[in-house]
Amino acid sequence: MICTKEKSKQMNKVYLLTHNNDQYVQLLQNLPLPGLEIVDDKKEANIVIGAPPLAAKCLNEFTSLEWLQSTYAGIETLVQPELRQDYLLTNIKGIFGQFISEYVIGYCIQHYRHFPQYQDQQNKRDWQPHSYTSLLDKKMVILGTGSIGNYLAKAATAMGFTVSGVNRTGIPAKDSAFDSLYHINEIHSVLKGADVIVNTLPETSNTLGLLDKELFSNCQKVLFFNVGRGSTVNEDELIECIEAQYIEHAFLDVFTHEPLSQEHPYWSHDSITVTPHIAATSFPRDVIETFKVNYDRWCHGFSLENIVNFDKGY
Numbered sequence: 001m002i003c004t005k006e007k008s009k010q011m012n013k014v015y016l017l018t019h020n021n022d023q024y025v026q027l028l029q030n031l032p033l034p035g036l037e038i039v040d041d042k043k044e045a046n047i048v049i050g051a052p053p054l055a056a057k058c059l060n061e062f063t064s065l066e067w068l069q070s071t072y073a074g075i076e077t078l079v080q081p082e083l084r085q086d087y088l089l090t091n092i093k094g095i096f097g098q099f100i101s102e103y104v105i106g107y108c109i110q111h112y113r114h115f116p117q118y119q120d121q122q123n124k125r126d127w128q129p130h131s132y133t134s135l136l137d138k139k140m141v142i143l144g145t146g147s148i149g150n151y152l153a154k155a156a157t158a159m160g161f162t163v164s165g166v167n168r169t170g171i172p173a174k175d176s177a178f179d180s181l182y183h184i185n186e187i188h189s190v191l192k193g194a195d196v197i198v199n200t201l202p203e204t205s206n207t208l209g210l211l212d213k214e215l216f217s218n219c220q221k222v223l224f225f226n227v228g229r230g231s232t233v234n235e236d237e238l239i240e241c242i243e244a245q246y247i248e249h250a251f252l253d254v255f256t257h258e259p260l261s262q263e264h265p266y267w268s269h270d271s272i273t274v275t276p277h278i279a280a281t282s283f284p285r286d287v288i289e290t291f292k293v294n295y296d297r298w299c300h301g302f303s304l305e306n307i308v309n310f311d312k313g314y
Contacts, residue, residue, distance in 0.1 A: 010035065011035050011036075011037055012035055012036050012037070012046060012047055012295075012298075012299070013036075013037050013038075013039045013044050013045045013046055013047065013064075014028070014036055014037070014038055014039065014045060014047040014048065014049060015038075015039055015040075015041075015042055015044075015045035015047070015048050015049075015050075015062070016038065016048075016049050016050070017048055017049070017050030017051065017054045017055050017058075018049065018050060018051050018054070018071055018284070019051060019054075020284060023284040024049060024284050024287075024288065025038060027284055027285060027288040028288060031288065031292055033292065033295055034299070035299065036295065042058065042061040042062050042063075043061070043062070043063050043064060044064065045062055045064060045065065046064045046065060046066045046067070047065075047066065047067050047068075047069070047295075047298075048062060048065060048067075048068045048069065049068075049069045049071065049287070049291060050068060050069070050070065050071060051070075051071050051072060052070050052071075052072055052074065052075050052076070052077045052078045053077050055068060055070075055077075055078060056077040056078050056080070056083060059078070059083055059084055060084065065086075065087045066087055066088065067087060067088040067089075067090070067298065067304070068087055068088070068089050068090070069090050069287075069290075069291050069294065070089065070090065070091040070092060070308075071092065071282050071284075071287045072091065072092060072282055073091055073092050073093060073096060073148075073280075073282075074091075074202070074203070074229065075089060075091050075308050075314070076202075076203045076229065076231075076313070078308075079308065079310050079313045085310045088304060088307060089307070089308040089310070090294060090304050090305065090306045090307055090308065091306050091308055092282055092286070092287060092290055092306070093146070093147050093306050094147050094290075095282075095283075095286045095290070096147075096148050096151075096280035097147055097148050097150070097151025097152060097155075098151065099279065099280035099281065100148050100151070100152055100200070100227050100279055100280045101151060101152045101155035101156070103225075103227065103251075103253070103275075103279040103280070104152060104156075104196075104198055104225050104227065104251075104279075105135075105155060105156065105159055107223075107225070107251050107273070108135060108196060108223060109135070111223060111249060112132055112133050112134070112135065113132050114130045114132055117130065118130075134160065135156075135159045135160045135161060136160035137160060137161075137162065138160070138161050138162070138195040138196060139161070139162050139163075139164065139193055139194050139195050139196070140153075140156050140161040140162070140163045140164070140194070140195065140196040140197075140198065141163075141164045141165075141166065141190055141191060141194045141196070141197050141198070142156075142163060142164070142165050142166070142178070142198045142200060143165075143166045143187070143197070143198065143199045143200060143201050143211075143228070143232075144165075144166070144167065144199065144200035144201040144202070144228060145165040145166070145167040145172070145173070145176070145178065145181065146200065148200045148227075148280075149165060149198075149200045150165075150173065150175065150176065150177050150178070151177075152198065152200070153165060153176075153177035153178050154177040157177060157179070161196070162179050163177070163178050163179050164178060164179060164180045164181070164182060164190055164194075165178040165180070165181045165182070166181075166182050166183075166184055166186070166187050166190060167181070167182075167183070167184065168183070168184050168206070169183065170182055170183030170184075170186070184206075187215065188215065188218050189218075191215070191216075191218040191219050191222075192218050192219070194219060194222050195222060195223065196222060196223045196224075196225070197219070197222050197223070197224050197225070198225040198227065199211060199224075199225065199226045199227065199228040199229075199232055199233070200227060200228045201228045201229065201232050202228065202229060202313065202314040203228075203229040203231050203232065203313065204312065204313045204314065205313070207229070207231070207232045208231050208232070209231070209232070209233075209234045210232050211226075211232055211233045211234060212233075212234035212237050213234065213237040213240055213241055213244075213246075216237075216241040216246040216247060217241075217244070217246055218246075219246045219247065220245065220246065221245055221246075221247070221248040222246070222247055222248060223247075223248060223249050223250075223251070224247045224249070224250045224251070225250075225251045225252075225253075226250070226251070226252050226253060226254055227253050227254065227279045227280070228254065229254055230252075230254040230255035230256040230257075230258070231256050233252075233256075235255070235256060238250060238272075239265060239266075239269060239272075242269070242271045242272070247271070248271065249271050249272070249273065250271065250272045250273070251272075251273045251275070252266065252272060252273065252274055252275070253275045253276075253277055253278065253279040254277055254279075255277075258276075258277060259276065260274060260276075290305075290306070293305065294306075
């Protein structure tokens with residue numbers, strides 16, 4: 001769906017459905033976005049800038065909706081089959097690679113250089129050095145080779161990792177930063193010998209529960225990062241994988257149910273690091289910059305960037 005020349009001249013009405021609307025209002029008002037009016041009536045809005053979980057709860061109230069700009073990369077709550085799909089849905093891409101790379105590489109360095117242990121020793125005034133390993137020549141496997149995975153591959157390569165990627169086609173992109181690329185059907189073999197595994201896969205019917213005990217049994221004392229989707233991991237079997245020494249430490253930023261319940265065993269497990277979905281945050285300024293580019297395309301009759309395919313779920 002693209003706008004016609006006549007449509008580009010009419011007033012577009014945008015509704016904000018975020019956790020920090022005040023920031024979005026200020027950012028929109030400071031940009032030259034001709035013909036755009038911020039409205040408070042859902043029925044008036046033909047454009048929505050919104051967080052998917054919030055939008056999914058009231059999607060049918062937007063009776064004039066033509067385009068929804070997600071403030072997240074993940075849009076799982078909006079592509080459920082029971083929800084309407086008669087509008088353009090675009091998400092955020094291309095801004096999270098730096099943040100994810102900082103998260104993954106930062107924790108890798110912390111782990112291999114024993115920084116938490118030294119902090120504990122400092123509190124005890126304990127002068128005790130420990131041997132460590134470098135990131136050089138370690139093997140990282142990244143599940144998902146989109147913009148985030150590719151950015152991480154570049155950053156990890158710069159730090160000395162050998163980086164393999166896994167996707168659903170086995171075909172590298174033109175700007176691929178991976179040393180090698182594998183089809184998802186080859187995932188069992190590529191995990192053998194891995195030192196670090198990073199999941200960046202989207203949530204689809206093919207990825208639900210993909211990372212289970214049977215899959216991790218191909219590994220030995222890997223560091224596992226989940227910065228993709230919580231549903232990709234079989235949560236019931238993850239602790240078993242740690243106890244079997246398939247996984248040395250799991251760094252988990254996303255979960256099937258968020259926030260993580262107070263009773264969940266992950267909180268108290270020494271070999272699990274829990275973070276509250278903060279590996280890569282959608283900053284309003286970055287979202288609005290993305291929206292600005294697409295709004296210009298919308299008003300000039302061009303196809304939008306980052307359109308979500310409802311059938312594929314991403």
